[in-house]
Amino acid sequence: MATVHHWTGLEAKALRLALRLSVRAFADRLGVGxxxxxxxxxxxxxxVPRPDTQAILDTALARADAASHLRFETFLSEAGRPGPSGARDVPTGPLVWEYESWADDLERAAVALSRQDFTFGESLIGRWTNRFNPLRLDHRGLYLFARSTALLGDLQRDQGNVIGPLSARRSYLTARSLFTQIDIPRRIAQLDLSLAIVAEMSGRLEAAARSYKRLAVDDRLSRRDRARSRLWVGTTLSKEGQYGYATRVMLAATRDFEDLSEPEDWSVAHQKIALAHRGAGDLSSALHFIGVARSTTVTDTPIQTVRLDTAHGHILLSDPATRDDGLHVLGKAATMAGRFGLSHQLASIENIMVMSTRPSGPFTR
Known part of the structure; x- marks a missing residue:
């Protein structure tokens, strides 16, 4: 997610172009002349816009969709960000129009990923990363290659392919190296956050928690990403059995999401708080919070539907009176996870079902 620490007229113009607005429409949206x-x-x-106007620009950028963020970053890169040598890179020859097509394909890949259309998304990314050698690219090309590799990491992560030579971790490390080479600190920090998520998904909870705590106060990240880091600190605490502490940390993140007007993150936070209450054995609170999450989610993508149903089913399964309902909800989630290739979520569902059959009961950890 793009963020700007210091707005100038250059970034403001890039935002207008990324939103595909006329000067008049952009002025109306911002409430300026x-x-x-x-x-x-x-x-x-x-x-340099006034401080209050910079805050308005921050809000407009934060509310833009993923495709607009990608266009914004590409426009800034094309505007001539200083390269490693200090000179401004100007692509020549056929690479000019090739890079335009590359940027368009990245937008399409981001949309495909949001819909869990992994095959199409991977084909759009691969047609460029398989074609170019990053060692021979100029600054603009390195930027697009790094964005492509980071997006590939997101795709691999959503599929559950988190460690190994062809994994999200490998892609994120490659993208991080490229962004370090062209000196974009914000992107480096975002990839550190992605690597922390991968560490948590692969069971390295202590390493993930350390990274989340550090990133929660890292000013290279946007306030939203820092709030997400705090939320994920809570998830690692919950997985370690520190349910009360985890809940307090996640509630603090929830307040940030409310202040930032981020309804989807706010809903996800309630989902995670519900699971912390389930772990503590407070099923009444768990059902309350999962109910809030289910009623306020603003996206119905397969991966979010699977996550919500998995959490809901897990909670229902914890009470003998609603066990059958829990199995039914988890069964639906497993079917959808299998259909869309969400192997990490499918493995999680299967593990929940196995754990529920053990003699010590649903709260076995």
Missing amino acids: IRTISKWEALLAET
Whole structure:
């Protein structure tokens, strides 16, 4: 997710273009005059919006969709960010139009990933990463290659392929190395966050918790990403059995998501809080929080549906009175996970079912 620590007219123009708005429409969205927008675009990096206007620009960028964020970052890269040598890279020859097509394919891949269309998304990414050698790319090419590799890591992570030579971890490390080479600290921090998620998914809870705690106060990240880090600190605490502490940490993250007007993150946080209450044996609170999560989620993508149903089924399965309902919900989640190739979620569902059959009962850890 793109963030800007210091807005100038250059970043403001890139945001307008990324949102595909006219000068008048952009001015109306921000609540500023058309002359102000014209001044920004005439002076670019030589003019700086007022602090209150910078906050408005922050909000407009935060509310933009994934495709707009990708266009925003690409426009900034194309504007001539200084390369490793200090010179501005200007692609020549056929690479100019090839890079335009590459950027368009990354937008399409991001949309495919949001729908869990992994085969199509991977084909869009692979047509470029298999074609170019990053050692021979200029600054703009390295940026697009790094974005492609990071997006491939997201795809592999959602499929449950988190460790090994062809895994999310490997892709994230490669992308991190490239962003370090072209010196984009925000992207480096975001990949550190992705690597922490992979560590948690692979069972390295202590390492993940250390990374989350560090990133929760890392000013290279947006406030939203820092709040997500705090939420994931809570998930690792919950997995370690520290349910009360985990709940307090996650509730704090929930307040941040509310302040930031991030309904989907707010819903996900309630889902995780529900599981912490289930772990503590407080099924009444668990059902309350999972009910909030299910009623407030704003996306119905397969992966989010599977996650919500898995959490709901896990809670229902913990009470003998609702055990059959829990098995039914988990069965639906398993079917959807299998259909969309969500192997990590499917393995989690199967593990929940196995654990529920053990003699010590549903709270076995």
